[in-house]
Amino acid sequence: MKNQKQIKNQKQIARELGISVATVSNALRGKGRVSASVIKLVTSRAEQVGYFPSAAGRALKTGRSNILGLVVPDITNAVFPKFAQGVEAEADKCGYGILIADSRGTQAGQNSAIRQLIQRGVDGIIVLPQRCTAPEVTSVPCAFASTPGDINNTVAANHIQGGQIAARALLDLGHRNFLLLGNDSESQVQKDRIQGMMEALEGIAQFEVCWTPDVFPDLVEKNKTGVTAILTVSDLLALRAVTQAERAGLKCPQEISVMGFDDLPLATAVRPTLSTIVPNTTELSKRLVAYLSAAIHRDVILPKPSLVDMSIILRESTGPVATHSPHSTRRLK
Amino acid sequence: MKNQKQIKNQKQIARELGISVATVSNALRGKGRVSASVIKLVTSRAEQVGYFPSAAGRALKTGRSNILGLVVPDITNAVFPKFAQGVEAEADKCGYGILIADSRGTQAGQNSAIRQLIQRGVDGIIVLPQRCTAPEVTSVPCAFASTPGDINNTVAANHIQGGQIAARALLDLGHRNFLLLGNDSESQVQKDRIQGMMEALEGIAQFEVCWTPDVFPDLVEKNKTGVTAILTVSDLLALRAVTQAERAGLKCPQEISVMGFDDLPLATAVRPTLSTIVPNTTELSKRLVAYLSAAIHRDVILPKPSLVDMSIILRESTGPVATHSPHSTRRLK
DNA sequence: CCAATATGCTTAAACGATTAACCAGATCGC
DNA sequence: GCGATCTGGTTAATCGTTTAAGCATATTGG
Numbered sequence: 001m002k003n004q005k006q007i008k009n010q011k012q013i014a015r016e017l018g019i020s021v022a023t024v025s026n027a028l029r030g031k032g033r034v035s036a037s038v039i040k041l042v043t044s045r046a047e048q049v050g051y052f053p054s055a056a057g058r059a060l061k062t063g064r065s066n067i068l069g070l071v072v073p074d075i076t077n078a079v080f081p082k083f084a085q086g087v088e089a090e091a092d093k094c095g096y097g098i099l100i101a102d103s104r105g106t107q108a109g110q111n112s113a114i115r116q117l118i119q120r121g122v123d124g125i126i127v128l129p130q131r132c133t134a135p136e137v138t139s140v141p142c143a144f145a146s147t148p149g150d151i152n153n154t155v156a157a158n159h160i161q162g163g164q165i166a167a168r169a170l171l172d173l174g175h176r177n178f179l180l181l182g183n184d185s186e187s188q189v190q191k192d193r194i195q196g197m198m199e200a201l202e203g204i205a206q207f208e209v210c211w212t213p214d215v216f217p218d219l220v221e222k223n224k225t226g227v228t229a230i231l232t233v234s235d236l237l238a239l240r241a242v243t244q245a246e247r248a249g250l251k252c253p254q255e256i257s258v259m260g261f262d263d264l265p266l267a268t269a270v271r272p273t274l275s276t277i278v279p280n281t282t283e284l285s286k287r288l289v290a291y292l293s294a295a296i297h298r299d300v301i302l303p304k305p306s307l308v309d310m311s312i313i314l315r316e317s318t319g320p321v322a323t324h325s326p327h328s329t330r331r332l333k
Numbered sequence: 334m335k336n337q338k339q340i341k342n343q344k345q346i347a348r349e350l351g352i353s354v355a356t357v358s359n360a361l362r363g364k365g366r367v368s369a370s371v372i373k374l375v376t377s378r379a380e381q382v383g384y385f386p387s388a389a390g391r392a393l394k395t396g397r398s399n400i401l402g403l404v405v406p407d408i409t410n411a412v413f414p415k416f417a418q419g420v421e422a423e424a425d426k427c428g429y430g431i432l433i434a435d436s437r438g439t440q441a442g443q444n445s446a447i448r449q450l451i452q453r454g455v456d457g458i459i460v461l462p463q464r465c466t467a468p469e470v471t472s473v474p475c476a477f478a479s480t481p482g483d484i485n486n487t488v489a490a491n492h493i494q495g496g497q498i499a500a501r502a503l504l505d506l507g508h509r510n511f512l513l514l515g516n517d518s519e520s521q522v523q524k525d526r527i528q529g530m531m532e533a534l535e536g537i538a539q540f541e542v543c544w545t546p547d548v549f550p551d552l553v554e555k556n557k558t559g560v561t562a563i564l565t566v567s568d569l570l571a572l573r574a575v576t577q578a579e580r581a582g583l584k585c586p587q588e589i590s591v592m593g594f595d596d597l598p599l600a601t602a603v604r605p606t607l608s609t610i611v612p613n614t615t616e617l618s619k620r621l622v623a624y625l626s627a628a629i630h631r632d633v634i635l636p637k638p639s640l641v642d643m644s645i646i647l648r649e650s651t652g653p654v655a656t657h658s659p660h661s662t663r664r665l666k
Numbered sequence: 667c668c669a670a671t672a673t674g675c676t677t678a679a680a681c682g683a684t685t686a687a688c689c690a691g692a693t694c695g696c
Numbered sequence: 697g698c699g700a701t702c703t704g705g706t707t708a709a710t711c712g713t714t715t716a717a718g719c720a721t722a723t724t725g726g
Contacts, residue, residue, distance in 0.1 A: 009712055020676050025714060032715080033674055055454035056398065057712030059389035060681045067432070067453070075418040078411075078598055085408040088435050097432050097453050099400070102421050120400070120430050121388035236602040239572075243604040246579055265411055266599045269569040271576040342682055353706050358684060365685080366704055390682030393711045672723070679717095684710085693702070 008051045017045060028053070059121060067097045068292060069117030069125040071110060075102050078236065078264050080128075083145075086285035087126060094289055096123070107133040114138060124292035131186065141295035143288050149192045153305040155287045157279035159189055162310035163196020166231050166259050166277050169312055171204060174321035175229035175257060178207035179222055181241065182233045185211040190233045193261060197231050212237075219245045223256055228321050235260035235267050238274050242317055253319030263313060272316030283308045341384045350378060361386070392454060400430045401625060402450030402458040404443060408435050411569070411597050413461075416478075419618030420459060427622055429456070440466040447471060457625035464519065474628035476621050482525045486638040488620045490612035492522055495643035496529020499564050499592045499610050502645055504537060507654035508562035508590060511540035512555055514574065515566045518544040523566045526594060530564050549573065553581045556589055561654050568593035568600050571607050575650055586652030596646060605649030616641045 010024040017024075019038070026032035027042035034042075045051075059065045068091055072080050088098050101117055103110035110130050117125055124141040129152060146153040148160050170178070180197050182190045194209060201207045206226070210217050219230070219241065232238040238260030242252050250256050252272055260267055260276035267274040287306060343357040350357075352371070359365035360375035367375075378384075392398045401424055405413050421431050434450055436443035443463050450458055457474040462485065479486040481493050503511070513530050515523045527542060534540045539559070543550050552563070552574065565571040571593030575585050583589050585605055593600055593609035600607040620639060 011712075021713080022677080022715075023675060025712095026675090029714080033672090035674060038674080052452045054393070054712050055452065056389055056392035057681095058714080060387070060393050060683090060712080061714045063389075063681075065389065075421065076414045076598065078414070080414055081409045081411070084433070085435060088408065088433060092449075097434075097449070099430050099432050100417070100421060101430075102418060116425075116430070119385045119388065236598060239599060240602045240604065243576060243579070246576070247604055264599075265409065266569060266572060266597075269573045270603070271573065271580050343684095344682075354683080355685075355707080356705060358682095359705090362684080366702090368704060371704080387682050390711095391684080393682080393713090394684045396711075668726100670723100670725080673721080675718105675720085677718075678715100680714085682711105686707105686709085688707075689705090691703085691705105694700080696698100 008049050009054065010051075013042065013045055013049065013051060017041060064123050064296070065121040066095055067099050067120075067122045068289070069099050069101060069114070069120075069122040071101050071103050071113045071117070071125060071127045073103050073110070073128055073130040074105050075100070079262050082281050083128070083285070086281035087288065090282075090285040090289045094293055096289070096293075103130055105130060107131065111136050114142070123296050126288050126292065131188070141292050143291050143295075145284065145288055147189045147192045148305075148307055149188045149195070155284060155291060155306050156308070157284055158307040158309050159192035160196035160199070161307070162261070162277045162279070163193040163198075163231075164200040165310065165312050166193075166261070167197040167200035169275075169314065170229045170231065170257060170259065170318060171200070173229075173257065173318065176205040176321070177226040177228055178205055179217065179219075179227045179230045180207055180209045180232075181217075181230060181237050182209070182211050183213055183237055185213075193233045216240065216244065219256065220248045220250055223250055227256070229257045229259070229318075231259050233261050235262050235264040235274055235276055238276070238317065239266060239270055242270065242272065242274070252317055255322060257318040257321075259318055267313075267315070275315045275318040276313050277310050278313055279310050280308050341382050342387065342390075343384075346375065346378055346382065346384060350374060397456050397629070398454040399428055400432050400453075400455045401622070402447070402453075402455040403431050403433050404436055404446045404450070404458060404460045405433065406436050406443070406461055406463040407438050408433070412595050415614050416461070416618070419614035420621065423615075423618040423622045427626055429622070429626075436463055438463060440464065444469050447475070456629050459621050459625065464521070474625050476624050476628075478617065478621055480522045480525045481638075481640055482521045482528070488617060488624060488639050489641070490617055491640040491642050492525035493529035493532070494640070495594070495610045495612070496526040496531075496564075497533040498643065498645050499526075499594070500530040500533035502608075502647065503562045503564065503590055503592065503651060504533070506562075506590065506651065509538040509654070510559040510561055511538055512550065512552075512560045512563045513540055513542045513565075514550075514563060514570050515542070515544050516546055516570055518546075526566045545570075549577065552578045552589065553583055556583055560589070562590045562592070562651075564592050566594050568595050568597040568607055568609055571609070571650065572599060572603055575603065575605065575607070586650055588655060590651040590654075592651055600646075600648070608648045608651040609646050610643050611646055612643050613641050 010021045014021040014024045023034060024042055027034045027039045091098050099122055101113035103113045110133060118140055126143050129144050129146050143154040144152045146156050148156055148158055180194055182194055184190050230241050238258050241258045245252055245256050252258055260274040263276045263278035267276050343354045347354045347357045356367060357375055360367045360372045403420060424431050432455055434446035436446045443466060451473055459476050462477050462479050476487040477485045479489050481489055481491055513527055515527055517523050563574050571591050574591045578585050578589050585591055593607040596609045596611035600609050
């Protein structure tokens with residue numbers, strides 16, 4: 001019995017049941033006027049033969065593919081996975097699939113990725129912008145998930161506020177002399193995080209900002225000059241700071257506290273585990289998908305960029321400032 | 334001047350040029366019989382109005398979407414990004430887009446993800462299987478990128494060989510007493526890696542296998558019993574081993590060598606930088622996409638699973654075994 | 667009891683690209 | 697000079713779904 005005919009479309013179901021394709025379509029979509037009995041008949045038959053509507057056919061007629069594009073500057077960036085997971089889950093809830101594209105770190109790549117996605121028929125695009133590059137005019141709705149300091153921003157994690165709570169947490173622990181570590185002074189995200197830290201420290205504590213694209217500061221030296229807390233813009237930098245410090249005999253957190261950013265998986269794998277600032281990717285994803293969904297259906301266009309606060313996770317790499325004077329030089333031999 | 338009419342399709346171009354849509358299609362695709370002059374006319378006009386073929390229209394007619402699905406067990410798994418990047422780049426070269434789906438770590442999730450992708454009209458699917466689960470019968474070609482020990486495997490990184498070269502590198506450095514560290518004894522990938530290590534060590538060196546889902550072994554204790562080298566199944570485990578050892582005053586690599594796996598970004602962020610085993614994701618991606626592409630076009634179906642060798646990167650976390658007896662107890666104060 | 671409305675379904679026309687089939691005019695072989 | 701072939705197109709059908717419009721039959725209001 002050749003029970004599984006290859007072609008399972010509305011036409012086949014219609015023919016088998018002796019009704020028209022329009023009725024099949026209406027019955028399955030719950031539109032038009034179809035009797036309850038026919039609806040039951042059609043749906044059960046569809047279920048039975050394993051029918052599902054052709055994405056291409058539907059897309060052609062409706063002009064919607066139910067697919068969103070996601071453009072990331074660099075997939076291997078450690079922040080990407082959590083974000084992608086959030087977006088994928090949220091999109092899935094709303095009936096959207098996610099088509100990914102890597103902009104390969106350049107503005108040209110970003111534009112070409114966006115064009116490609118449009119040509120593939122996506123209904124909307126979420127862009128994690130590279131260097132705050134201005135979006136080209138596009139024929140589909142586009143959400144830019146950037147940072148507060150980016151003018152093109154649509155929805156963003158509040159990196160400035162993240163920097164602030166990082167600094168405040170260590171102020172609360174008694175620290176008054178900070179080293180602020182970044183590794184890419186061109187990155188708006190990093191600039192915003194550092195800015196937040198500086199805002200919170202200004203007038204209350206001493207601090208020094210250090211951009212370390214290649215050369216890493218001598219932490220023992222810094223500690224001798226009084227630094228007891230290091231605020232970094234990423235868990236990777238925090239990891240480097242912690243391991244470098246411990247290797248040089250500087251105990252973390254007893255002698256020096258280190259704060260990371262992003263809560264990467266490594267944060268709990270390393271000892272001491274890293275205190276860190278974590279973006280609310282779930283909420284971010286929700287707003288991004290909701291924004292696009294609204295824009296696609298031309299319901300409402302939210303005009304102003306919205307910010308999602310970050311939260312803090314205190315683990316082992318941060319602690320109260322040592323009770324003895326932080327300026328004391330320690331065991332000179 | 335309303336130069337940019339919204340609708341840019343073949344019909345519009347045909348009308349404007351006074352020719353038929355068939356000729357437009359033929360001219361653009363280089364099929365059929367069209368004079369050189371008309372081809373130039375059509376292509377330049379298409380260029381001018383920014384025409385590109387509708388993905389839905391083409392997909393409907395040709396039955397191909399030029400989109401591949403990618404099912405991953407867990408996007409936040411740190412191995413994913415590099416793999417996704419390779420697949421995306423390779424797919425892009427072949428004219429395919431990548432639709433991602435997260436199987437949320439369960440077999441049910443995996444099956445539902447596959448079904449979803451099929452319903453979205455993908456031409457083929459790449460699956461990173463969860464726990465070596467058997468694939469459902471699918472209506473589209475499916476490539477399983479698993480591990481040598483998986484029976485459903487299509488193309489895989491040779492995790493067994495990876496374990497072997499990890500072990501041999503440390504044997505070459507003089508080590509003869511090993512600790513093998515895994516954290517998920519149900520994972521076929523981890524089992525294969527450990528198996529490779531054991532194969533290389535068997536009869537040559539002493540070793541102990543330790544699965545650490547939660548409790549981590551006391552490395553100082555192990556070192557006292559003679560262990561000088563730790564082989565792990567992941568960079569995260571290696572990171573934990575290194576930092577735990579250094580915290581306990583056990584110098585790496587002077588007193589203990591640690592080998593990671595996968596070459597995650599953290600491998601170069603931590604001090605000492607991690608020696609690690611790195612899969613050739615580029616080659617893997619190439620073979621996977623090539624396999625699917627062939628299967629889609631019903632050209633050739635490669636029958637036997639193929640394996641891609643891994644390579645080793647030696648950094649700071651591994652070194653020659655200490656010249657003094659490894660069994661010596663060290664500075665008991 | 668008849669017009670108005672509701673119900674349940676069918677017909678047919680899209681959506682945009684592809685492609686088999688056809689056709690007029692030019693060219694060619696012999 | 698005439699059938700055969702080639703050239704450069706056109707016509708029309710098709711992919712699978714959606715949806716406006718149409719058309720019976722049944723139901724209701726007054």
